[in-house]
C-alpha cells in the first residue's frame with residue numbers, strides 16, 4: 001500500500017540545491033519538475049527528504065494526485081477523501097478502457113505513468129489488440145454478478161445509416177441495440193467500430209466516459225471505496241471496469257500471488273472474473289480483468305452481500321470481438337452513498353477476508369472462488 005505524504009526534510013539534508021542558495025530556476029529543479037510526476041509515492045517520499053524545494057514540489061504533486069484519481073483522463077475530476085489514516089491517494093496506472101495482453105507486456109507506460117501538475121495525458125493505450133478468451137467452464141463455478149437488472153436511462157437509439165434500416169419484423173431502429181439479462185448480469189449491445197455513427201450516437205452510452213460526479217473515500221476497514229458525489233438515477237451508466245485483460249493461466253498465477261500478499265498485509269487486489277454462458281449452454285466465455293496494476297476508478301468499488309446499488313452489464317459493441325464490463329445504477333443513489341455490487345456468491349475459503357459491508361444479510365466473509 002501507500003506510504004504517507006512526504007515528511008518535511010531534516011535540516012541536515014538541506015544542501016546546495018536549496019532555493020536559498022541556487023534559486024528555483026536552477027536547471028536541476030526544472031528537470032525535477034519533469035521527472036517527479038513519474039515517481040511512485042515511495043520514490044517521491046525519499047526524494048522529498050533531500051531538500052526543501054524537492055519537498056515542496058513533492059507536496060504539490062501529492063496534492064494534485066489526491067484531487068483527481070483519473071489524472072484528467074475522465075470528463076470530471078474524481079478526488080480522494082481520507083479522514084481515517086495518512087494515505088492521501090492510491091497509486092496505480094490509469095486506463096480508460098481494457099488493455100490487451102500484448103500491449104500490457106510490451107508497453108512501457110504500464111510500469112510508469114506521469115501523474116502530477118505536469119502530467120502528460122497520452123500514456124496508456126486502450127485495447128490495442130484482441131485479448132485471449134478461453135472457452136469452457138464448469139457450471140458450479142459460475143460467477144453471479146450484480147443486482148437485479150433495470151432499464152437503461154439515456155439510451156436513445158442510433159443515427160447511423162445501418163441503424164436506419166427496417167428490421168425483419170418491420171421495426172425501424174438500431175439493429176445493434178439489444179438488452180437482456182441472465183444469471184444476474186445484464187447483456188447489452190451498442191453501436192461499435194462496424195457502425196457508421198460517431199461517439200455522439202445515442203447507442204454508445206458506455207463509450208463516452210464517466211458522466212456522473214464520483215469520489216473515492218477511505219474506510220478504516222474496507223480501504224478505499226467509490227462513492228456518488230451527486231444523485232444518480234436508477235439505470236444511469238456509471239463506469240466501465242477497465243484493466244488488463246488476462247489469459248486464464250495468467251489470471252490464476254496472479255490470483256495466487258494476490259492471495260499470499262493479502263494474507264499478511266493490507267494489500268487489495270482488483271482481479272475480476274466474468275463468465276458469460278453462451279446460448280448453447282455448454283460453454284462460456286471467460287473474461288479476466290485485472291485492475292490491480294492498471295485500471296480506472298471501478299477498481300475501488302467494494303463488495304456488498306445484498307447486491308449493492310450497481311448492476312454489472314456486459315456491453316457488446318458492434319464489430320468488436322470482446323465485450324466490456326460496465327456498471328449501471330440498479331437503484332436511485334443519493335449523493336455521498338457508497339457504490340457497491342456483489343462480487344459473487346461462492347465462498348471456497350470459509351476463513352477468507354472479512355466482509356464489512358454492514359448489510360443485514362452480510363455473510364461475514366468476502367466471496368472467493370478458485371479462479
Ligand SMILES: C[S@@+](CC[C@H](N)C(=O)[O-])C[C@H]1O[C@@H](n2cnc3c(N)ncnc32)[C@H](O)[C@@H]1O
Nearest residue numbers: 222223224268270299300301302303355356357
Ligand atoms: C476491488 S478492491 C476494492 C477497493 C479496495 N477497498 C481498495 O482499497 O483498493 C477489492 C478489495 O477491497 C476490499 N473490500 C471490498 N469489499 C469489502 C467489504 N465488503 N469488506 C471488507 N473489505 C472489502 C478487500 O480487500 C478486497 O480484496
